[in-house]
Structure formats: C-alpha cells, structure tokens
Amino acid sequence: MNENVQFDVIIIGGSYAGLSTALGLGRALRKVLVIDSGKPCNRMTPHSHNFLTRDGVLPSEINRLGRKDLEIYETVSFYNGFASQGSRTKKGFKITTKSGKFFNSKKLVFATGIKDIMPDIKGFKESWGISIIHCPYCHGYEVRNKTTGVLGNNEYGFEFSKVISNWTKDLTLYTNGTFELTQEQTKQLSLHKISIVDKEIVHFKENKGYIDHLLFKDGTTKKIDALYARTPFVQNSDIPKTLGCEINKMGYITIDNFQKTTVPGVYACGDNVSLMRSVSNAVAMGTTTAGMLNKELIDQEWI
Structure with a gap:
C-alpha cells in the first residue's frame, strides 16, 4: 500500500464499530483506511446475541460478513x-x-475497543466470554434458570444481582473473601432468595471454558453453570491519550453526542467509549460516527 496516499479518514480498529464507520464513509465517497490487528475483545466468545438478523452467529462470522459488505466499495482500504x-x-x-x-489522513476514528484485566484466579481467563460472562442481554437467555453466580461486592454486587435475578432464581452473590454489603442490601437479597458467599475463590474448575464448580480457599466447592463478572479494563490503544483525548473517570474516551472526542478531528466509537458492550451498540455508534464526520468534512470543504 502506498504510504504517500492522503486518506480522508483513518479508522483504527476493524471490528463492528470500525467496519460500520467504514461502510458509512465509503458510501459517502470518502477515501478510508481501516487499520486492524485482528484481535477483537470478544474473539473467544462462541456466539453473539441481541443483534437483529445475526442472533446466535459467531462474532468472527459477523466480522467476516461485514468485511465482505465492504469489498464492493473502492473507497475503503484495509491494512x-x-x-x-x-x-x-x-x-x-x-x-x-x-x-x-x-499513513496520513485528515481525520481519525478510534474504534479500538478495550482490554479486560483478568483477576488472578485460575480458570477465570479460560472461561471468560464462554461461561464467565459480562452481559445478560448478550448471553442471559442461554443460561436462563441455571445455577448462576455474580462476582461482586458492595453497591455494584447488589445492583448486578438484582438485574441477573430476572434471568434465574438460582442465584448466588460471590464476594470473594470480603463483605462490603450494607445490612439493608443483605436483607433485600435474602428476601429475594439470593444467597451470599464471602469465601475466597481460588479456582474456577472448567472444561474448555465451561465452569463445572468453584473451589474455595477453605477447600470447599460449589456447583455452578455460569458466572457474571465485570472486570477492570484499560484502553486497547494508547494513541488517543497521546494525542490529548480526554479519558473520563470510568476509563472511557470522552465523546460528545456526535462521537467527537475532545481533540478536533478525532472521533471514537464502540467499546472504548461506552459501558454498553454489544455488537448492535457498536454498529449503531459507527453509523453515527460516519454521518457526523462526513458532515464535518463537507462543512470544511465549503469554507
């Protein structure tokens, strides 16, 4: 690829948000380059849900189909x-x-996603995205009414347990060695028959990512089919921060209603800007980004 080409837009990240942005800009006759390392954060997930027309499809297959859609647009290139x-x-x-x-461009789009930081518990990483899951709207139906756990504590653990109780009544909150719930929260969980286990977990016993039981530090075990958890994360790319993009207190790139970051000419979309981690949300944000960015280019061309 010719490095001297001046692109209208470089999109960093070729997963759902990035491909959606590329589609909108390509159709707007913008010369676009998508740079992608081929490592989406959901690459270990066996199925994607809650995305109309592609419910239950492999994430990699959705990505393949997205790239196929873009093949007809001569305005879009990949690296x-x-x-x-x-x-x-x-x-x-x-x-x-x-x-x-x-490569050079007039504008930038970061669709780079985030990198999850796994807890140092044996079996967690191997089960992440398979039977240790983050979103009931993405995966809750598949583990409905099963023996389920929530890994959490304090206000987060309490509120997350409330949400998950919609999908199963066989639910336990695991606080993993500490207990930071209020008396009222404990009472409410008990009234809704949600048990609390505060033992430290040392091993998620799994087979090919599917949990069979938990092993605690005291040697006891607990049978379980699925566990909900939200891990800490960092931005998958350091470039936004290097360029001066503001990162908010939750760790996401700050954007306005038009997907613009705090740096002029730089946009962001997808998991790197939003708590709502889903294919459908990423695609929607990519579509918005393309429209808003193309309008900015048009306005600047008319000056």
Whole structure:
C-alpha cells in the first residue's frame, strides 16, 4: 500500500464499530483506511446475541460478513497491523504501525475497543466470554434458570444481582473473601432468595471454558453453570491519550453526542467509549460516527 496516499479518514480498529464507520464513509465517497490487528475483545466468545438478523452467529462470522459488505466499495482500504503511534501533521494526522509503515489522513476514528484485566484466579481467563460472562442481554437467555453466580461486592454486587435475578432464581452473590454489603442490601437479597458467599475463590474448575464448580480457599466447592463478572479494563490503544483525548473517570474516551472526542478531528466509537458492550451498540455508534464526520468534512470543504 502506498504510504504517500492522503486518506480522508483513518479508522483504527476493524471490528463492528470500525467496519460500520467504514461502510458509512465509503458510501459517502470518502477515501478510508481501516487499520486492524485482528484481535477483537470478544474473539473467544462462541456466539453473539441481541443483534437483529445475526442472533446466535459467531462474532468472527459477523466480522467476516461485514468485511465482505465492504469489498464492493473502492473507497475503503484495509491494512492488517497494529497502529502503535499517532501524531498531528499540517494536513491532519499521521499513524505509524508496529511494522514501521505510516499513513496520513485528515481525520481519525478510534474504534479500538478495550482490554479486560483478568483477576488472578485460575480458570477465570479460560472461561471468560464462554461461561464467565459480562452481559445478560448478550448471553442471559442461554443460561436462563441455571445455577448462576455474580462476582461482586458492595453497591455494584447488589445492583448486578438484582438485574441477573430476572434471568434465574438460582442465584448466588460471590464476594470473594470480603463483605462490603450494607445490612439493608443483605436483607433485600435474602428476601429475594439470593444467597451470599464471602469465601475466597481460588479456582474456577472448567472444561474448555465451561465452569463445572468453584473451589474455595477453605477447600470447599460449589456447583455452578455460569458466572457474571465485570472486570477492570484499560484502553486497547494508547494513541488517543497521546494525542490529548480526554479519558473520563470510568476509563472511557470522552465523546460528545456526535462521537467527537475532545481533540478536533478525532472521533471514537464502540467499546472504548461506552459501558454498553454489544455488537448492535457498536454498529449503531459507527453509523453515527460516519454521518457526523462526513458532515464535518463537507462543512470544511465549503469554507
């Protein structure tokens, strides 16, 4: 690929938000480059749900179909690699990849997602996205009425347990060695027959990602089919912060209602800006980003 080409937009991240943005901009006759390292955060998940016409489809298959849709648009190009650096130029931005390639554009879109930080408990990483899940709207139907746990504590653990109780009545809150619930929260959980276990978990016993039981530090075990958890995370790319994009207190890139970051000319969409981690939400944000960004380019061309 010719490094001297000036693209209208470089999109970093070629998963659902990035592909959706590329589709909208490609159809708007914008010269677009999508840079993607091929490692989406849901790559271990066996099925994706709650996305109309693609319910239950492999995430990788949705991605493949998305790329196929883009093949007819000569305005959209792809580069397989990791974007490692970004800087401003007189005409916009320069992105350098890990392999040393560089590309220039007027505008940037970050659809880079986030990186989950797994707890140091054996079996957690192997089960993440399979039987240890983050979203009942994405996966709750498949584990409905099963023996289910919530890994959490304090206000978060209490509120998350309330939500999950909609999908199963066989529910336990695991606080993993500490207990930070109020007396009223404990009472409410008990009234709704949600038990609380505050023992420290040392091993999620699993087979190919499917949990069979929990092993506690005291040697006891508990049979379980699924566990809900929300892990800490970091941004998957350091470039937004390097360019000066504001990161909010929750760890997401700050955007306005038009998907604009706090840096002029830089947009962001997908899991890196939103608590709602789902394919449908990422696609919707990508569509919005494309429309808003194209309007900005048109306005600037009319000055």
